[in-house]
Amino acid sequence: HGTSRVNDLGHLEIGHVDSVDLKEQFGTPLYVYDVALIRERANDFVQAFKKRGIKAQVAYASKAFSCVAMVQLAKELDLSLDVVSGGELHTALVAGFPVEKIHFHGNNKSPFEIDMAVEAGIGCFVVDNFWEIELLKEAAKKYKRKVSVLLRITPGVEAHTHEYISTGQEDSKFGFDLISGQAEEAILKVNDGEAFDMLGFHCHIGSQIFETTGFVMTVEKVFSYLAEWKSKLGYTPQVLNLGGGFGIRYIEGDTPLPVSHYIDATIDAVEAQSTKLGIEIPEIWIEPGRSLVGDAGTTLYTVGSEKEIPEVRHYLSVDGGMTDNLRPALYQAKYEAMIANRSHDTKQETYSIAGKCCESGDMLIWDIALPFAKAGDILAVSCTGAYGYSMANNYNRIPRPAVVFVENGQSTLVVKRETYKDIVQLDLQLNGNSLEK
Ligand code: LLP
Numbered sequence: 001h002g003t004s005r006v007n008d009l010g011h012l013e014i015g016h017v018d019s020v021d022l023k024e025q026f027g028t029p030l031y032v033y034d035v036a037l038i039r040e041r042a043n044d045f046v047q048a049f050k051k052r053g054i055k056a057q058v059a060y061a062s063k064a065f066s067c068v069a070m071v072q073l074a075k076e077l078d079l080s081l082d083v084v085s086g087g088e089l090h091t092a093l094v095a096g097f098p099v100e101k102i103h104f105h106g107n108n109k110s111p112f113e114i115d116m117a118v119e120a121g122i123g124c125f126v127v128d129n130f131w132e133i134e135l136l137k138e139a140a141k142k143y144k145r146k147v148s149v150l151l152r153i154t155p156g157v158e159a160h161t162h163e164y165i166s167t168g169q170e171d172s173k174f175g176f177d178l179i180s181g182q183a184e185e186a187i188l189k190v191n192d193g194e195a196f197d198m199l200g201f202h203c204h205i206g207s208q209i210f211e212t213t214g215f216v217m218t219v220e221k222v223f224s225y226l227a228e229w230k231s232k233l234g235y236t237p238q239v240l241n242l243g244g245g246f247g248i249r250y251i252e253g254d255t256p257l258p259v260s261h262y263i264d265a266t267i268d269a270v271e272a273q274s275t276k277l278g279i280e281i282p283e284i285w286i287e288p289g290r291s292l293v294g295d296a297g298t299t300l301y302t303v304g305s306e307k308e309i310p311e312v313r314h315y316l317s318v319d320g321g322m323t324d325n326l327r328p329a330l331y332q333a334k335y336e337a338m339i340a341n342r343s344h345d346t347k348q349e350t351y352s353i354a355g356k357c358c359e360s361g362d363m364l365i366w367d368i369a370l371p372f373a374k375a376g377d378i379l380a381v382s383c384t385g386a387y388g389y390s391m392a393n394n395y396n397r398i399p400r401p402a403v404v405f406v407e408n409g410q411s412t413l414v415v416k417r418e419t420y421k422d423i424v425q426l427d428l429q430l431n432g433n434s435l436e437k
Contacts, residue, residue: 015406064289159206204243297385321355
């Protein structure tokens, strides 16, 4: 997919760069992003709205993969940016992202993070709870500026997806509850014409969604409340943000829809509800993460040891694992892989791919057919672009990999590989002194 293909040497090429050269130049494990594919995905979303003549903002949910270069690419692609922490906000500011297009999420933004964002003058806060409203009021006073907000509501729609990543159901830590009247109370607090500019509402029903039903149900549910609030409070939103969650194909059997199907179904529902209930069509905002960067990312590993238990299993270990991709261990996520330096070889063996961490659960892939592999081969795992590097960690004090962007035969290092020096950088000695330089 994307610009990935096998060249005449039988090597995997991404962005017209040979993976064998990438390994040689940058080492492994290595995150490789196909920039042309990110451009294509972003364009799909933007065009889907344009085609329908709907005012929209497409924000990149930077939690999927954030670094300065990625934020700069999002800027180049004219996207807005969703950040969920002071760290992601700082990255955006350092990258020179237009502040007015930054949206700040999170269910427990600290007073410090709120001050930082208000001072920077970001585009809007996605307000999650009553405490945040109080903090924002104080910050608005302190910095003498009005704060634009969306209220995050919990639509009570549960997307058909993994339990840990569903956020739309009623029993959720996120947002204002509709049933108990919290949302209405929040509107009254925020729509005061003083500290706040109340733009509208936000909801997000989950991630890795393959159907349009959840989005349509959400629109219907939210509009029924909009009708109530219009008649009761005289409030009509200018913006409705429907979150992210558009699925991608990790393995055969995953059946995501083309982007335009999700958007068309959603807009159809918005138009139908708006006509039915006499509510002006708001701007529609979305915030995809996975579907913008997920399938653009490939991780290259070097094969090391193997262990064959006759009739049982053939383990093949690579030089990374749950430190650079936590998703298999955390969500039992499935991936496809290939031997990138000998793709022409016909498949001959069923392997289970192990990571190098001291933990039995550190398995990247169970039972995958590959050509016979040996130490030094390159294993490429595809579709690791979302929630891979962003959830990478230093378990076992393993340094995090480097990240490279490839496009048109050019490779650009965008995140350096961590070093052992980095690993002990924050450590102090037992006596409290810094380490010798
Ligand atoms: N907006 C909100 C409010 C979200 O909570 C999320 C994801 C997104 C947008 C972007 O969703 P996406 O388009 O990427 O599905 N670590 C998990 C995914 C956690 C998603 C959290 N929220 C994973 O690796 O599958």
